[in-house]
Amino acid sequence: MDQNYVSYLDYQGKYKGIRSWIFSTDHKRIALLYLYSIVSFFLVGATLGLLMKLELIAPGRTIMGAQTYNGLFTLHGITMIFLVVIPGIPAVFGNFFLPILIGAKDVAFPKLNLLSWWLYVTGAVIALSSQFMGSGPPDTGWTFYAPYSLMAPTNVIAALLGAFVLGFSSILTGLNFITTIHRMRAPGMKWLKMPLFPWSLYATGWIQLLATPIIGITLLMVIAERLFKIGFFNPALGGDPVLYQHLFWIYSHPAVYIMILPAMGVISEVIPTFSHKTIFGYKAIVFSSLAIAFVGYFVWGHHMFAAGLSSQSLFAFSFLTFIVAIPSAVKVFNWVATMYKGSIDRQTPFLWAISFIFVFMIGGLSGLFLGSPATDVHLHDTAFVVGHFHFIIFGGTGFAFMAAIHYWFPKIYGRMYDTSWANKGWMIFFTGFLFLYTPMFYLGLTGMPRRSYDYLPQYQTPNIISSLGSIVMLCGLAIIIMNLVRSASHGVKAESDPWGGKTLEWQVPSPPPLENFEEIPAITNGPYEYK
Amino acid sequence: MEHNHAIVHRDDEASRIGMWLFIFTELFLFAGLFLVFIVYRYKYSESFHLASKELNITIGAINSIVLLLSGMTIGISHVAIQKGNKKLTLYLLAITIILGIVFLVNKYFEWRIKFEHGLYPGSVDLLALSKGDIMFFGLYFFMTGLHALHLIAGLAFISVVFGAVVREKVHATKFALLENCGLYWHLVDLVWLFLFPLFYLIN
Amino acid sequence: MVVPVPVILSYKLMMMESAKKNLPGFRMYFYTFTSLALLTLLEVWLTQIKIETALMVGLILTIAVLQAAIVLLYNMHLKFQEKIFAVFISILSFLILVLIVFTMLDYIYR
Numbered sequence: 001m002d003q004n005y006v007s008y009l010d011y012q013g014k015y016k017g018i019r020s021w022i023f024s025t026d027h028k029r030i031a032l033l034y035l036y037s038i039v040s041f042f043l044v045g046a047t048l049g050l051l052m053k054l055e056l057i058a059p060g061r062t063i064m065g066a067q068t069y070n071g072l073f074t075l076h077g078i079t080m081i082f083l084v085v086i087p088g089i090p091a092v093f094g095n096f097f098l099p100i101l102i103g104a105k106d107v108a109f110p111k112l113n114l115l116s117w118w119l120y121v122t123g124a125v126i127a128l129s130s131q132f133m134g135s136g137p138p139d140t141g142w143t144f145y146a147p148y149s150l151m152a153p154t155n156v157i158a159a160l161l162g163a164f165v166l167g168f169s170s171i172l173t174g175l176n177f178i179t180t181i182h183r184m185r186a187p188g189m190k191w192l193k194m195p196l197f198p199w200s201l202y203a204t205g206w207i208q209l210l211a212t213p214i215i216g217i218t219l220l221m222v223i224a225e226r227l228f229k230i231g232f233f234n235p236a237l238g239g240d241p242v243l244y245q246h247l248f249w250i251y252s253h254p255a256v257y258i259m260i261l262p263a264m265g266v267i268s269e270v271i272p273t274f275s276h277k278t279i280f281g282y283k284a285i286v287f288s289s290l291a292i293a294f295v296g297y298f299v300w301g302h303h304m305f306a307a308g309l310s311s312q313s314l315f316a317f318s319f320l321t322f323i324v325a326i327p328s329a330v331k332v333f334n335w336v337a338t339m340y341k342g343s344i345d346r347q348t349p350f351l352w353a354i355s356f357i358f359v360f361m362i363g364g365l366s367g368l369f370l371g372s373p374a375t376d377v378h379l380h381d382t383a384f385v386v387g388h389f390h391f392i393i394f395g396g397t398g399f400a401f402m403a404a405i406h407y408w409f410p411k412i413y414g415r416m417y418d419t420s421w422a423n424k425g426w427m428i429f430f431t432g433f434l435f436l437y438t439p440m441f442y443l444g445l446t447g448m449p450r451r452s453y454d455y456l457p458q459y460q461t462p463n464i465i466s467s468l469g470s471i472v473m474l475c476g477l478a479i480i481i482m483n484l485v486r487s488a489s490h491g492v493k494a495e496s497d498p499w500g501g502k503t504l505e506w507q508v509p510s511p512p513p514l515e516n517f518e519e520i521p522a523i524t525n526g527p528y529e530y531k
Numbered sequence: 532m533e534h535n536h537a538i539v540h541r542d543d544e545a546s547r548i549g550m551w552l553f554i555f556t557e558l559f560l561f562a563g564l565f566l567v568f569i570v571y572r573y574k575y576s577e578s579f580h581l582a583s584k585e586l587n588i589t590i591g592a593i594n595s596i597v598l599l600l601s602g603m604t605i606g607i608s609h610v611a612i613q614k615g616n617k618k619l620t621l622y623l624l625a626i627t628i629i630l631g632i633v634f635l636v637n638k639y640f641e642w643r644i645k646f647e648h649g650l651y652p653g654s655v656d657l658l659a660l661s662k663g664d665i666m667f668f669g670l671y672f673f674m675t676g677l678h679a680l681h682l683i684a685g686l687a688f689i690s691v692v693f694g695a696v697v698r699e700k701v702h703a704t705k706f707a708l709l710e711n712c713g714l715y716w717h718l719v720d721l722v723w724l725f726l727f728p729l730f731y732l733i734n
Numbered sequence: 735m736v737v738p739v740p741v742i743l744s745y746k747l748m749m750m751e752s753a754k755k756n757l758p759g760f761r762m763y764f765y766t767f768t769s770l771a772l773l774t775l776l777e778v779w780l781t782q783i784k785i786e787t788a789l790m791v792g793l794i795l796t797i798a799v800l801q802a803a804i805v806l807l808y809n810m811h812l813k814f815q816e817k818i819f820a821v822f823i824s825i826l827s828f829l830i831l832v833l834i835v836f837t838m839l840d841y842i843y844r
Contacts, residue, residue, distance in 0.1 A: 108545045175552045183545040209552055210826065213560040221567070221673070229653035230669035231662075232567060237669075238662025243570055246837050247563060297829055298836065310843035316836065551819060555826055562830045569834060570841055580787075592778050599770045606763035606809050717810045724801045727774075728794045732781050 007414060007511040025110035026514060031096035032412070033117050038084055038092060039481075041124065045079035048072050050474060053436075053467040059457050069453035070139035071154075075131065077142025078159060082166050083124055085397050086255060089262035090173060090208075091120070093404045094201045096412060098177060100505045101195050103186025103523065105515045108179040112172055119169035127162025130155040141451060143252075146233035146244035150225045157226055160219045167212045167219075170258070174208030177201050186504075188523035192286070195503045195527040196279065199286050200265025203293040207254045207261075211297070215251035218244065242307050249300035257296040259393055261289055263400030264331055267353050270403050271335050273501045274350035275342030278528040281334040288327035295324040305373045306380040314373045321371035328364060332357060347499065348422040352403035355430050359399060363392025366441060381451070384444020390437045402426070402480070409484065410498050414511040415491030417483050425479035432473025439466045503527050543707040550711040554718050557681070561722050564674050568729060571666045578663020583734040585650065586671070587641065591731040594637050595723065601630035602720045605689070605713045615703040617696060624693045627716070631686045638679055642672070671730055678722055685719045688712050766808045773801050 008028045015023050021033060052072055055062045064072070095113065099106050107113050131137045138159045140149045149156055181202045185194060221232045222244070231237020233244040272279045279285065301309060301317030309317075335357060344350070366388040369375045379385060410416050439462035444450075448459045455463070497506040508516055572579050608623035645668070649656030652669050692712045695701040701708050777797050780790055807813040812820050 108542070109549060112549075171556050175549060175556075178552060179545050179548045182548055183542060209556055210559050210829065213556045214563045217560050217563040220677075224652075224673055229658075230673055231665055232669065237658075238571075238575070238666045240570070240574075242840075243567065243837075246840070247566070250563075250833060298832060301836070301840070308844070310840050312843045313836070313840040316839060551822070555822070558826065559830070562833065566834055566837055570837065573838065573841055588778060588781070592774060595774045596771055599767055599774070602770075602805070602809055603763045603767035606766070607760050610760055610763070714810055717805055720809075721802055721805050724770075724805065725798055728777055728798050732777055732794055733791055734781065 005509060005513055007509070008514050009414075009511055011514045023114070025106075025114050027095050027099055027106050027110065027113060028412075028512065030113050030117050031092050031094075034087060034091040034095060034120070037117075037121065037124070038087060041079055041083040045076055045084060046474065046477070048076040048079065050470055052076065053470040055453055056455070056463050057467040058463075059455050059460060061453070064453065066453050067136075067139060070141075070451070071131075071137035073451055074138050074141050074159075078127055078138075078163070081142055081255075082127065082163055083120075085259045085393055086166075086170060087120060087173075088259065088397055089266060089401055089404060090177070090201055090204055090258075091116075092401075093197075093266065093408065094173075094177060094204075094262060097408065097505055098180060098198055098201055099184070100508065100512060100516050101198050101503055102181065102184060102189060103504055103517065103521050104180065104184040105517065105520070107176050108183055109176050113176055116169045116172045116176070119165055119172070123162045123164070123166030123169060125162075126165055127159050130158035130162065133158060143248060144219075144222060145248075146222065146225075146239075146241040147235065149222055149244075150234050157223055160223050164216055164219050167216045170208045171212045174205035174212075178205040178209065181205075186520050186523050192283065193523060193526045196268035196282070196285055196289075197262070197265040200261045200268070200289050203289040204258050204261045207258050207293050207296070211251045211254035211258075214247060215255075218247040218251070221247075242304070242309075245304050245307055246300070249303045250297075253300040253303065254293075254296050256393065257292055259397045260328075261292060263356070263397045264289070264328075266400045266404045266407070267335060267356055268331075269501075269503065270349045270353045270407050271338050272528040272530070273407075273499050274345045274347055274353070275339045276345065276500065276530050277338055277342035278530055279334065280337035280340075281330075282526070282528075284330055285334055288330045291327040292324060295320060295327075299324055302371050302376070305376045318371055318373055322368070325364065325368070325371070332361060345499075347406075348417075348419055348426060349403045349407035349499075351423060351426050352399050352406060355426070356396065356399040356403060359391050359395030359433070363388055363390075363395055366391065379444055381449055382444035383440040383448045383450050386450050387437050387440030387444060390440070394437075395433070402429075405484065407499070408505070409487070410494030411505055411510050411512070413488045413491070414494055414509075415487055415489075416494045416498065417487035417491055421479060421483045425476050425483060427476070429473055429476025429480060432469050432471070432476055435469025436466050436473055437469070439463070439469075502529055541705075546707045546711060547714075550714050554714060557718055557722075561674075561677075561725075564670075564677070565725065565729075568670055568674070571663070571670065572729075572733075575661075575663025575666060578661050579667050580734045582664050582667035583730060583732075585645075585648075586731045587644075588731050590637055590641055591727050594634050595727050597630050597634050597637070598720050598723050601627045601634075602717055604630065605716050609706070609710055609713050612696070612701065612706045612709055613703055617699070617702070620696055620709075621693065624689055624696070628686055628689050628693075631682055631689075634682065635679060638675065642675075645672075674726060675730070678719070678726060681722070682719050685712075685716050688715055762808060766804055769804055770801050773797050 008026055011026075013020060013024070021029055024030065024033075051063070052069065055064050055069055055072075095107070098104075133155050136154045138144075138152065138154045138156050140152055140154075140156060144156065144160065181194070181198055185191075221230075224230045225232055225234060225239075229237070231239040233239040233241050235241065268279060268285055299317055299321045301313050302321045305314060305317075335353075366384070370379055370385065370388060406417070406422060443459055443462050443466075446459070448455050494510045496508065496510055498510075499506070504521065505512075507521070604623045605627045608620045608627070611619040611623060645651060650668055651657060652672055657665055657668055689712055692701060692709050695708055777794050780793055780797075806823060812823065
């Protein structure tokens with residue numbers, strides 16, 4: 001190792017102390033700023049979720065009334081979606097590892113990158129301020145449907161404005177990553193030699209760039225209606241509330257691909273490494289990522305099957321929804337084929353990756369019932385939908401985030417965590433997760449509505465199982481977090497390549513120096529070349 | 532090394548890509564509004580026809596020409612800077628800004644006439660009209676207002692470039708900032724090229 | 735009126751092509767301005783003559799798209815840069831078109 005090696009964590013620049021972090025333009029430090037912010041907001045969102053589960057442990061009022069519950073599920077949604085899962089993997093692992101994986105010293109626009117984080121924090125503060133100001137926390141749901149959002153007597157504007165600012169953060173991150181990938185790949189790294197995590201970030205970047213402005217303008221229109229009585233969505237003024245839903249979901253459906261594509265990218269990195277085998281169907285995975293990003297723009301109506309769409313729309317959206325499931329299935333086949341006849345090393349990241357495949361598939365398959373209008377009519381706005389999206393987003397993005405943090409932890413902090421505790425945490429978390437969300441499918445099928453603090457007595461038993469599951473899951477979460485936090489400062493020192501990985505990050509020291517590489521490498525091989 | 536330096540390397544192509552990507556986001560921002568316009572134009576075709584007669588085609592057309600002219604002046608400034616002609620570049624940028632201000636002044640008068648006739652969002656007079664009328668004028672003020680905000684941002688951008696040319700931070704071999712500013716200004720023009728016919732002419 | 739306009743426009747476009755070479759010169763911007771201005775006047779003229787509304791709308795929108803193409807290709811230099819930018823714009827335009835078509839699929843048939 002170079003005698004002048006200084007890890008990015010120890011690097012001393014112009015600023016000292018906390019200012020050397022919050023004014024840093026080093027992509028690795030910005031990644032950690034995002035990590036700590038996102039985990040904090042996740043814990044806030046998880047607490048809200050826990051409170052909701054406690055309320056739902058019995059019918060009728062348990063610990064709160066209807067208005068409080070409405071405010072809780074609204075904030076839970078806003079926090080988890082806009083503050084955790086959408087920035088999530090790109091902001092943390094994309095920022096940290098994209099430049100390193102393509103052999104670059106930083107992203108294309110480092111100062112813009114820092115601005116993205118500041119916008120994220122600003123948006124979060126504005127959105128959360130909605131909880132504490134005069135008129136009371138918003139109770140519209142994170143979807144802010146018209147016409148209620150136009151006239152709700154709660155702090156809707158603050159939440160909308162916060163979401164708008166957060167959107168800018170997302171757009172700028174996407175812009176930065178796309179440019180970085182176009183311009184800063186190391187010599188010899190052609191497009192089809194780039195690893196799959198950067199590919200997933202590329203596809204995601206385009207969605208962040210193009211879909212987010214649509215929700216931006218939609219939120220502005222709602223604010224304009226509330227402030228200036230311009231009746232875009234208000235039937236009394238000639239507007240159509242369903243048009244709001246169209247515009248909202250034109251963004252929010254592609255948004256779920258912002259959540260899941262980077263997650264799939266992480267899995268595509270983890271599985272070859274712990275199978276000691278090259279990825280099966282590299283090109284298929286590349287093109288399926290791009291296909292998902294593209295076709296994902298054309299299916300938004302499947303969130304609106306019960307809103308009164310024309311039958312032609314129902315047909316078109318349903319058909320395309322089934323089509324868009326295909327590329328995701330292609331990836332699952334390829335991951336499994338990669339493991340087949342591989343030399344499996346059952347480390348913590350690998351456990352997260354295979355449990356990801358399991359819960360992602362359940363989430364995806366449950367989506368098929370929602371993608372067909374005939375069955376969706378019975379399931380729309382029931383607990384079934386809640387089960388579906390938690391399996392696919394929490395199970396998908398959440399598990400992949402766990403896989404990523406356990407995979408790249410030694411590189412980020414230069415230390416190893418306790419594997420035994422990490423695996424125990426995984427087992428408890430996974431078990432709790434399954435007990436928390438599986439009953440929701442049954443509850444939805446038998447007719448329990450979502451977003452209600454009360455339910456009929458016949459739904460109680462599955463609700464009890466679900467609420468107990470949430471407590472188990474949170475115990476697992478506590479173990480995982482405590483293990484990682486402790487190991488960041490007290491873990492055993494890690495080498496450059498603890499897992500035998502073949503991508504560029506394993507060729508630099510753990511933790512990396514400020515500029516990642518002493519010399520930009522010249523690339524000759526493709527990624528994942530195992531003997 | 533005692534500086535918290537951003538790892539910056541000059542890459543004009545990257546900054547051009549970055550600007551184009553930003554322009555794409557703006558296109559989609561306005562596309563959302565045009566979508567809303569198309570829906571309500573379809574729903575209230577009669578009212579939209581009649582309401583658009585309230586708008587003055589002459590002023591609208593003059594504004595179009597003014598903006599197109601400013602697109603020409605900023606385009607030529609891009610050539611001028613590459614030829615090293617600092618003075619011409621500055622003149623052209625100044626003219627562009629003046630033309631932009633002319634556009635805004637026209638818009639101010641247009642809006643003022645509407646306000647005087649009681650035709651503005653939330654007004655008692657407007658709310659007494661048909662739903663199609665309310666929608667038309669709501670969209671008119673929102674879309675031209677948003678366009679004007681982008682135009683003002685564009686003027687600020689051009690002013691920054693003006694200062695940079697004065698201080699010679701932008702010159703014959705380093706002009707990406709001016710070029711990108713031109714791209715943004717052309718975007719403002721592009722949006723107007725659709726706003727004008729849709730609001731003023733389709734009747 | 736109808737006949738001279740396309741003639742003038744074709745002449746202008748021809749001039750723009752020959753003026754482009756490597757770098758667009760002063761002249762190209764003058765030609766694009768005059769083409770765009772003439773097209774704007776053409777649009778206004780179309781509203782004054784007696785033709786069917788649907789035809790008028792179609793023609794005016796076609797002219798607007800043509801103007802947009804001129805601005806994109808010449809003023810914004812898409813014609814003189816790597817193909818990838820034009821590819822991006824084409825895909826994006828297609829995407830916006832699909833958004834409009836799918837939304838209208840709901841409104842037209844409700």
